Amino acid sequence: MACRHGPGRVHAARRHRRRTPERGRRVPPARARAAPPTGRNTDRREPVTGAAPTTTHQDADDDLLIVEDGTEYADQLQALTLRHMTRRVPHLAARAVALAWRVDRRSTAGLLASQLLSGVAQATGLLAMTGTIAALFSSGNVIARLESAWVSVALLVATAGLRAVLGIVTNWLALRLIPVVKEEAEVMFAEAAVNVELSAFDNPKFRDRKEAAERGAEWAGELFNNAQHLIAATVSLIAGGTVLASIHPVLLPLLALASIPQGWAQVRSATLTRLAWQRVMSHSRMRYLLRWFLADQETADQIRTGTMAPFLMARYRAVSARMHASHRQATDAGALVSLIGAAFGGLASGVVWVTLIWLLATGRISAASGGAAVFALRTVATGVQGITSIGAQAFRNGLYFQDWVDFLREAGGYRLERGTLQPEDVHEVRAENLTYRYDGAHRDALTDVTLSVKRGEVVALVGENGSGKTTLSKLLAALYLPTSGAVTWDGADTRDLDPHAAWKHTAVVPQDFARWPFTARQNITQGQPLPGGDTPIRAACQASSADEVVDGLRNGLDTLLTRDWAGGEALSGGQFQRIAIARAFYRPAGLLILDEPTSALDPRAEHWIFANLRTAAKDRAVVLVSHRLTNVAMADRVLVLDHGRIIQQGTFAELVADKAGLFHELWRLQHDRQGTIPAQPTTT
Numbered sequence: 154m155a156c157r158h159g160p161g162r163v164h165a166a167r168r169h170r171r172r173t174p175e176r177g178r179r180v181p182p183a184r185a186r187a188a189p190p191t192g193r194n195t196d197r198r199e200p201v202t203g204a205a206p207t208t209t210h211q212d213a214d215d216d217l218l219i220v221e222d223g224t225e226y227a228d229q230l231q232a233l234t235l236r237h238m239t240r241r242v243p244h245l246a247a248r249a250v251a252l253a254w255r256v257d258r259r260s261t262a263g264l265l266a267s268q269l270l271s272g273v274a275q276a277t278g279l280l281a282m283t284g285t286i287a288a289l290f291s292s293g294n295v296i297a298r299l300e301s302a303w304v305s306v307a308l309l310v311a312t313a314g315l316r317a318v319l320g321i322v323t324n325w326l327a328l329r330l331i332p333v334v335k336e337e338a339e340v341m342f343a344e345a346a347v348n349v350e351l352s353a354f355d356n357p358k359f360r361d362r363k364e365a366a367e368r369g370a371e372w373a374g375e376l377f378n379n380a381q382h383l384i385a386a387t388v389s390l391i392a393g394g395t396v397l398a399s400i401h402p403v404l405l406p407l408l409a410l411a412s413i414p415q416g417w418a419q420v421r422s423a424t425l426t427r428l429a430w431q432r433v434m435s436h437s438r439m440r441y442l443l444r445w446f447l448a449d450q451e452t453a454d455q456i457r458t459g460t461m462a463p464f465l466m467a468r469y470r471a472v473s474a475r476m477h478a479s480h481r482q483a484t485d486a487g488a489l490v491s492l493i494g495a496a497f498g499g500l501a502s503g504v505v506w507v508t509l510i511w512l513l514a515t516g517r518i519s520a521a522s523g524g525a526a527v528f529a530l531r532t533v534a535t536g537v538q539g540i541t542s543i544g545a546q547a548f549r550n551g552l553y554f555q556d557w558v559d560f561l562r563e564a565g566g567y568r569l570e571r572g573t574l575q576p577e578d579v580h581e582v583r584a585e586n587l588t589y590r591y592d593g594a595h596r597d598a599l600t601d602v603t604l605s606v607k608r609g610e611v612v613a614l615v616g617e618n619g620s621g622k623t624t625l626s627k628l629l630a631a632l633y634l635p636t637s638g639a640v641t642w643d644g645a646d647t648r649d650l651d652p653h654a655a656w657k658h659t660a661v662v663p664q665d666f667a668r669w670p671f672t673a674r675q676n677i678t679q680g681q682p683l684p685g686g687d688t689p690i691r692a693a694c695q696a697s698s699a700d701e702v703v704d705g706l707r708n709g710l711d712t713l714l715t716r717d718w719a720g721g722e723a724l725s726g727g728q729f730q731r732i733a734i735a736r737a738f739y740r741p742a743g744l745l746i747l748d749e750p751t752s753a754l755d756p757r758a759e760h761w762i763f764a765n766l767r768t769a770a771k772d773r774a775v776v777l778v779s780h781r782l783t784n785v786a787m788a789d790r791v792l793v794l795d796h797g798r799i800i801q802q803g804t805f806a807e808l809v810a811d812k813a814g815l816f817h818e819l820w821r822l823q824h825d826r827q828g829t830i831p832a833q834p835t836t837t
């Protein structure tokens with residue numbers, strides 16, 4: 154790896170955020186809605202190429218060097234209109250309802266039915282109200298008028314009672330459903346995220362899309378909530394509208410026109426907020442990382458001994474200030490837009506009321522109809538207002554939710570879509586004229602590499618930092634696909650293999666191994682126990698010297714390997730590395746890749762592992778990456794990489810004897826501690 158960190162301590166997620174923020178991080182669970190919507194990129198219609206963003210700018214004032222991106226998507230957002238909202242919201246709301254349906258059909262059906270019923274009750278109440286008014290305003294004595302009104306009054310009371318009960322029911326069902334809808338969206342997001350190409354994580358745009366989708370999942374519950382309120386508002390609007398239209402046909406279209414300014418203001422304001430968030434999306438990522446680093450146990454010692462707190466805090470504040478500035482700008486602009494919308498809306502309502510008075514004054518409608526119209530107008534106005542304001546909320550939530558929808562559909566442009574060949578086994582892995590360039594990189598990490606490794610063989614990769622060893626091992630393991638050339642497994646191109654089926658045949662000890670927050674047993678079996686109970690687990694532990702570690706644990710294999718929960722135990726870096734090696738030895742895979750497997754081990758443990766590697770690795774094709782050159786003496790062949798090319802290969806003895814070669818030079822340097830060799834570090 155270009156940047157290597159020390160072994161991690163607790164578990165995978167913490168390891169990620171601690172050691173290699175570039176590779177991943179755990180996001181604080183409660184972050185989403187507590188924080189103001191800040192910024193997001195996604196630019197989703199643009200194919201992810203990894204090339205430099207089309208338009209970028211950097212914060213010149215605070216040296217943050219965070220590239221802002223996504224201008225194309227910003228343009229699309231800018232272009233959103235009320236018309237878009239009316240088209241898009243029902244679609245997204247339906248998607249959220251479908252999500253709820255997926256997790257709990259009965260509650261979803263119950264909730265939708267109660268909202269519908271509530272709307273019908275409101276409509277009936279309104280009709281009863283107009284009936285009551287008409288009866289009271291009619292001619293005749295009071296008793297006769299009251300008699301003709303009692304049915305309407307009874308209906309009025311009954312519908313009010315029914316609506317109160319339905320309100321409690323909808324609230325109860327919504328509270329049950331909203332969290333599970335959100336959780337389901339998060340689960341679906343996670344499923345999509347594990348099904349992307351590994352190379353996706355090398356692309357910052359993908360990371361932004363992933364972040365946006367993750368946040369979108371958090372808004373799924375809210376959107377569902379909006380959807381069910383929209384149903385109620387629509388039903389009540391239809392009811393009120395019917396009554397109003399029956400009083401005089403001009404009232405309804407007038408009222409609809411009157412709601413346009415507010416609808417426009419709501420949509421504009423939601424778009425501005427969303428845009429603001431998009432602008433500072435990368436800042437948002439950086440801020441979360443900084444917060445984790447500042448508060449994390451794993452970096453706590455380095456922050457203290459490096460006296461880094463002021464620097465990190467200043468950076469944190471600078472990033473936050475940038476985000477707040479963007480947010481404030483959007484809030485101010487949103488307030489202005491709302492003010493304009495309210496002013497025009499007020500004017501338009503005035504026109505409606507003046508029209509009503511004119512209709513009454515000119516005798517076009519009766520006094521009784523006028524009274525009924527007042528109630529109908531209020532109902533319809535509330536309905537219209539409900540639809541525009543809930544619609545705008547749904548629109549805003551939908552903008553975030555859309556990112557989730559897109560991510561699920563295309564996995565940020567990196568869905569694992571390879572062949573369907575199911576390898577039964579793997580006997581020989583070959584690289585032929587293999588070239589690989591990371592997404593967005595300006596040069597190849599590997600160039601024209603050809604090699605093969607067969608079962609029963611150990612092939613070692615050595616070379617200076619950044620020479621391409623880890624990259625090559627990942628290509629051999631089908632984690633990456635070649636830019637050109639090919640990697641084949643028993644003749645089959647890795648592009649044609651079903652990736653999940655292929656990875657059943659790989660066992661890897663990476664430099665940054667995962668520390669799963671599970672028991673020692675689960676850390677070794679990776680949740681895939683083999684027949685034979687603990688016997689194969691113990692054998693793997695013995696071969697990797699993890700047996701000493703496990704025997705020292707309070708509950709042996711059943712000990713939780715993290716102190717994050719009570720009863721767990723913390724392992725040292727080297728102790729956990731032994732568990733990681735046991736994990737690979739345990740896995741019945743034809744291809745075994747060991748990338749600096751003993752970097753944290755003491756000499757005894759390291760000696761034990763290499764002395765036993767032949768036995769542990771028999772019947773496997775083994776690729777070993779190591780900087781400690783004595784370790785590669787046991788390999789059948791050693792390949793020396795330099796700037797992504799194989800520049801030497803042979804047996805260990807041959808390479809040591811080749812005095813003109815890089816291997817010999819590295820070997821001498823590794824054994825010279827007197828400073829007798831004037832060594833200049835080479836640039837990679």
Ligand SMILES: Nc1ncnc2c1ncn2[C@@H]1O[C@H](COP(=O)(O)OP(=O)(O)OP(=O)(O)O)[C@@H](O)[C@H]1O
Nearest residue numbers: 154155355591594598617618619620621622623624
């Ligand atoms: N995720 C990545 N994105 C872009 N470039 C990368 C990435 N990982 C590695 N590289 C680049 O690829 C080249 C080879 O890196 P690689 O990690 O394979 O080297 P290595 O030989 O394993 O190094 P080391 O000995 O330090 O582990 C380096 O120039 C590095 O900068």
